[in-house]
Amino acid sequence: MPRIPDERPLNPKPEIVDALRRILPAASVLSTPAELGPYECDGLTAFAQRPLAVALPETIAQVQSVLKLCSDMAVPVVARGAGTGLSGGALPLADGVLLSLAKFNRLIDIDPDNRTARVEPGVRNLAISEAAAPHGLYYAPDPSSQIACTIGGNVAENSGGVHCLKYGLTVHNIVKLKLVTVDGELFEVGSEALDSPGLDLLALMTGSEGMLAVIVEVTVKLLPQPERAQALLAAFDSVETAGAAVAQIIAAGIVPAGLEMMDNPAIRAAEDFVHAGYPVDAAAILICELDGFNAEVSTEVMRVRELLLAAGASDVRTARDDAERMIFWKGRKAAFPAVGRISPDYYCMDGTIPRKELPTVLSRVAELSSQYGLRVANVFHAGDGNLHPLVLYDANIPGELERAEELGGDILTLCVEVGGTVTGEHGVGVEKLNQMCVQFNSEELTQMHAVKAAFDPHGLLNPGKAVPTLHRCAEFGAMHVHHGELKFPELPRF
Numbered sequence: 001m002p003r004i005p006d007e008r009p010l011n012p013k014p015e016i017v018d019a020l021r022r023i024l025p026a027a028s029v030l031s032t033p034a035e036l037g038p039y040e041c042d043g044l045t046a047f048a049q050r051p052l053a054v055a056l057p058e059t060i061a062q063v064q065s066v067l068k069l070c071s072d073m074a075v076p077v078v079a080r081g082a083g084t085g086l087s088g089g090a091l092p093l094a095d096g097v098l099l100s101l102a103k104f105n106r107l108i109d110i111d112p113d114n115r116t117a118r119v120e121p122g123v124r125n126l127a128i129s130e131a132a133a134p135h136g137l138y139y140a141p142d143p144s145s146q147i148a149c150t151i152g153g154n155v156a157e158n159s160g161g162v163h164c165l166k167y168g169l170t171v172h173n174i175v176k177l178k179l180v181t182v183d184g185e186l187f188e189v190g191s192e193a194l195d196s197p198g199l200d201l202l203a204l205m206t207g208s209e210g211m212l213a214v215i216v217e218v219t220v221k222l223l224p225q226p227e228r229a230q231a232l233l234a235a236f237d238s239v240e241t242a243g244a245a246v247a248q249i250i251a252a253g254i255v256p257a258g259l260e261m262m263d264n265p266a267i268r269a270a271e272d273f274v275h276a277g278y279p280v281d282a283a284a285i286l287i288c289e290l291d292g293f294n295a296e297v298s299t300e301v302m303r304v305r306e307l308l309l310a311a312g313a314s315d316v317r318t319a320r321d322d323a324e325r326m327i328f329w330k331g332r333k334a335a336f337p338a339v340g341r342i343s344p345d346y347y348c349m350d351g352t353i354p355r356k357e358l359p360t361v362l363s364r365v366a367e368l369s370s371q372y373g374l375r376v377a378n379v380f381h382a383g384d385g386n387l388h389p390l391v392l393y394d395a396n397i398p399g400e401l402e403r404a405e406e407l408g409g410d411i412l413t414l415c416v417e418v419g420g421t422v423t424g425e426h427g428v429g430v431e432k433l434n435q436m437c438v439q440f441n442s443e444e445l446t447q448m449h450a451v452k453a454a455f456d457p458h459g460l461l462n463p464g465k466a467v468p469t470l471h472r473c474a475e476f477g478a479m480h481v482h483h484g485e486l487k488f489p490e491l492p493r494f
């Protein structure tokens with residue numbers, strides 16, 4: 001397994017561990033190799049690094065003390081939720097403390113009148129909807145990892161999911177955050193009012209990948225459960241036709257609750273795994289969910305069925321009941337682990353493109369797959385234009401990981417070329433740093449470093465993630481050099 005080289009001088013481990021043990025209970029500080037092993041990577045398992053120590057605080061006061069201590073001793077800190085991230089955001093540093101929020105797992109309060117819930121950051125995404133269900137409410141953003149991932153991780157990555165097409169990303173579904181600064185100060189952003197004065201720091205914190213502050217409480221919006229949800233499953237003879245159908249549904253003024261696509265390798269893998277009754281000979285399927293009031297859903301189901309057939313679907317099935325609707329989704333939700341069964345390793349990409357570019361980009365991805373000699377399975381949030389090509393490879397074959405990374409890089413560059421972005425919902429972490437150099441110019445990256453420095457002047461919070469240094473971009477060859485000069489800001493090295 002590749003290890004991330006860390007060139008910084010290592011911090012004196014015993015002193016830091018002793019200092020942590022003075023402020024936390026003994027069981028909340030892990031430091032032996034066996035204890036550190038489970039924390040050495042997140043969902044991007046191609047990269048691994050054991051931290052110097054793991055701190056597992058239980059109270060906000062303990063988080064404040066850990067951050068103050070690390071600040072005073074100049075020790076870097078990486079926050080971690082459930083470690084399901086797919087871009088290496090929670091990858092530890094050899095000389096740093098991994099700050100796990102796993103013990104922050106209490107649902108503090110559900111307020112059905114205001115339709116909000118106040119929760120600790122280590123609460124699992126799905127647990128919020130389960131707790132809200134007796135009130136007829138739920139939390140809309142639903143990453144496929146929702147059974148395991150935490151709301152703190154969702155906020156830090158601005159996570160999406162099947163239902164984000166209609167109901168928005170994490171940033172649209174939270175109202176307030178409590179955070180702790182790098183030097184241990186507690187502060188709040190956002191409010192329960194519709195709008196709040198000043199700069200929108202709530203939006204700034206959302207998607208900041210643990211680089212600006214540590215989230216210790218989240219107030220989320222809850223929505224009323226829809227009266228009815230209905231799903232359709234459409235089969236297509238070509239991936240491009242399925243891609244074009246997506247744009248046609250949205251162009252017709254319909255906003256489905258979810259509109260997802262799987263290509264043939266993903267269909268076969270999911271079918272073998274969960275037996276959802278998918279048409280295994282189809283080149284692609286679309287799963288479209290409509291929700292709302294009964295009459296409204298009936299009308300939209302008929303309309304979408306017509307649109308799918310007119311767009312070239314060879315077969316359209318409407319779920320007979322809620323049980324069949326859940327079966328349609330079961331295959332989609334299990335698609336990543338299902339693909340894990342057909343290849344020793346896979347590399348999950350995450351880029352976003354304008355919907356109308358889906359046919360072009362999907363056929364170009366197929367060409368790149370043949371060019372690199374690596375299979376690619378596509379399963380993604382088609383309605384959002386959020387692609388997840390899964391590049392299949394075998395890490396035991398020398399050079400395959402590097403080829404998979406290069407192919408993934410080409411796919412992300414393609415996303416930028418057609419007017420899209422290098423991430424839709426999985427964040428940048430360590431994985432997409434080079435592609436950030438393609439997406440942004442030196443002025444834009446300089447502004448991002450300035451924001452980081454305003455919150456974290458010594459670069460101790462999750463250093464080396466999310467925003468590349470200008471040196472790195474120059475080395476990668478994607479930074480524009482004007483008049484032979486690259487402008488480097490006078491900022492600390494992150």
Ligand SMILES: Cc1cc2nc3c(=O)[nH]c(=O)nc-3n(C[C@H](O)[C@H](O)[C@H](O)COP(=O)(O)OP(=O)(O)OC[C@H]3O[C@@H](n4cnc5c(N)ncnc54)[C@H](O)[C@@H]3O)c2cc1C
Nearest residue numbers: 081082083084085089144150152153156159160210215425
């Ligand atoms: C099978 C599978 C399916 C997935 N499907 C989706 C999907 O549909 N949509 C989607 O968006 N993502 C998806 N993901 C990715 C992942 O689940 C999300 O990014 C999720 O939000 C990560 O949450 P986590 O608790 O695991 O965070 P972690 O992986 O532990 O951390 C993620 C980032 O957040 C930071 N962080 C965590 N907690 C805090 C905190 N309290 N304060 C400050 N920073 C913090 C970390 O430092 C890191 O940078 C999937 C992952 C898997 C394995």
